[in-house]
Amino acid sequence: MAFAGKSIPRFDETDELDKIDDYNNPADESYWETLAGDPFNQLRARRKERELRGTLGDNRRPGDLNIERIKKYEPTPELLGTDIGSYLPAAIDYVRESSTFERAAGRTQYGDLAQLFALTVVGYCLNELAVPEKTWPSIPERQQLVRAIVYGLDATTLGGAWPWILAPYVSFKMRKRGKVTRSATPFIGDIMRFIRDPKPFRDSLRACLDELPEADVVLLGHSLGGVIAIDHIVNDLHAKVRGVVTMGSQSGLLHEFGVIAVGDARVFDTIPWLNIYHGRDYLSYLAAPVFSDGMIEDYRIDDWQPFPNSHSSYLRVDQDSMWKKVGELVHKAVP
Numbered sequence: 001m002a003f004a005g006k007s008i009p010r011f012d013e014t015d016e017l018d019k020i021d022d023y024n025n026p027a028d029e030s031y032w033e034t035l036a037g038d039p040f041n042q043l044r045a046r047r048k049e050r051e052l053r054g055t056l057g058d059n060r061r062p063g064d065l066n067i068e069r070i071k072k073y074e075p076t077p078e079l080l081g082t083d084i085g086s087y088l089p090a091a092i093d094y095v096r097e098s099s100t101f102e103r104a105a106g107r108t109q110y111g112d113l114a115q116l117f118a119l120t121v122v123g124y125c126l127n128e129l130a131v132p133e134k135t136w137p138s139i140p141e142r143q144q145l146v147r148a149i150v151y152g153l154d155a156t157t158l159g160g161a162w163p164w165i166l167a168p169y170v171s172f173k174m175r176k177r178g179k180v181t182r183s184a185t186p187f188i189g190d191i192m193r194f195i196r197d198p199k200p201f202r203d204s205l206r207a208c209l210d211e212l213p214e215a216d217v218v219l220l221g222h223s224l225g226g227v228i229a230i231d232h233i234v235n236d237l238h239a240k241v242r243g244v245v246t247m248g249s250q251s252g253l254l255h256e257f258g259v260i261a262v263g264d265a266r267v268f269d270t271i272p273w274l275n276i277y278h279g280r281d282y283l284s285y286l287a288a289p290v291f292s293d294g295m296i297e298d299y300r301i302d303d304w305q306p307f308p309n310s311h312s313s314y315l316r317v318d319q320d321s322m323w324k325k326v327g328e329l330v331h332k333a334v335p
Contacts, residue, residue, distance in 0.1 A: 029280060032126060032142060033306060039095075039123030043116050046104040066105040066113050070096055073153055083137045084125035084145060091124040118149035135309045190224040191250060194231075195259055201228045202236060209238045216334045218243040220326070222314060223283065226275075227251050227260070230287075233271055235263040243333025245326055247276045247314035252285040268294030274329040276301060276322060280310040295332075299325050 034041070073096075075088050084091075095101055095117060105113055122145050129136055137145065194201055205228055209217060217240045221229035226249030233244055252275070254260035272295040277284035279302035288296040301322050305313045314322065 027139065029139070029306065032123075032136070032139065035119060035123035036126035039120045039127060040098070040100050043095075043100050043104045043120055046107045046116070049107040064106075066108070066110050067096075067102060069110065070101075070105070070114070070117055070153060073149075076148070076152060079145070079148055079152075082145060083135075083141070084122065084129065087125040087128045088121070091121045091128075095120045095124060114150050114153040115146070117153070118146045121149060122146050135305050135313070138303055191227065191254075194224060194227060195254070198228075198231060202232060205229070205232050206236065206238060209240055212240065215240060216242045218245065218330050218333050220245040220247075221249065222247045223249065223311065227254065230273075231260060233267055233273075234265060237264075237267060237271070241271065243272045243274075243329055245274045245276065245329055246287070248278060248281050248284040248311050249275060249287070250283060250285055251275070252287040252290050256290050262291075265292045266294065268292050268296050271295070272329055272332050273297070274299060274325060276314060276325070278302060278305075278310045278313055280305060280307055281313070282307050283311050297329075 073092065075085075075092065079085060080088060101117065101120070104116065108116065122142060126136055126142070136142070217238075219229040219232070219241060221227070221244070226246030229244050229246060230249070230251040232238070233241060251260065255262060268291060273287065273291075274297050275287040276299045277286065279300055286298045288298045299322070301313065301319060303310075303313050303316075303319070313319070
């Protein structure tokens with residue numbers, strides 16, 4: 001690569017195996033991907049613990065009481081109204097009827113068991129949500145969902161560092177590789193068509209600009225749209241264009257590979273460019289390190305949506321900070 005991977009976000013941090021994210025950190029998306037990939041992993045880890053000692057009369061064991069208490073649990077209407085609400089009843093029934101939960105119940109104090117049960121239920125729901133058409137709640141929202149279930153079970157609240165136990169990591173992304181590849185194919189196919197023959201795309205954009213009554217225009221392009229916008233600015237700049245915003249764009253990588261022609265990269269000395277990328281979007285790349293020292297700003301968002309959902313997260317209306325940055329770019333380009 002012409003710029004030693006500078007267009008790839010966190011390239012220096014992730015190019016070596018010992019710099020990959022810690023999957024034990026519940027504040028990191030990788031933790032939740034692990035949980036969604038195998039919701040029972042933490043309950044299963046309790047099999048190594050000793051059974052709780054004592055009896056409660058009628059030959060019942062402490063684990064039996066744990067099971068009885070959790071089997072009485074019903075989610076609140078508020079929980080059923082959340083993003084995972086439609087999956088909750090099935091998830092709750094599936095988890096508490098499982099042999100894994102039953103074994104864990106006999107080896108775990110009730111407060112800890114309630115936390116593990118809540119995590120397993122939320123992980124099950126996230127697994128059900130892991131399709132391109134749907135998105136995961138943010139990490140704080142997921143944490144709150146776990147807390148809400150724990151509170152509903154009248155168990156110990158989650159405070160401070162969460163003492164959660166992780167079984168050996170199995171990559172959720174690799175288990176969903178076919179689905180992820182299928183989801184990314186339309187984006188990659190569009191880029192390949194542009195590289196093979198960019199002229200129709202260029203002609204279409206120029207014709208659109210010619211027809212606009214406005215004298216000052218700021219281009220905004222998502223994914224391939226961002227590539228087309230940058231290609232236009234560096235090779236065939238229309239007199240009306242005053243600035244550009246790209247979201248989830250591959251312009252930086254294509255420039256680094258030398259497959260996108262750049263006639264005048266210094267054009268960004270006068271045309272401001274805001275390049276927005278997502279920390280979990282594998283189809284978004286940096287621009288500032290590989291284009292020029294002009295008015296180019298790379299801006300990161302991270303709402304914890306997994307790929308491929310992350311590739312469309314830019315278009316959500318609740319990205320307040322991001323849209324504020326877009327507004328600042330517009331005011332800078334067209335005072």
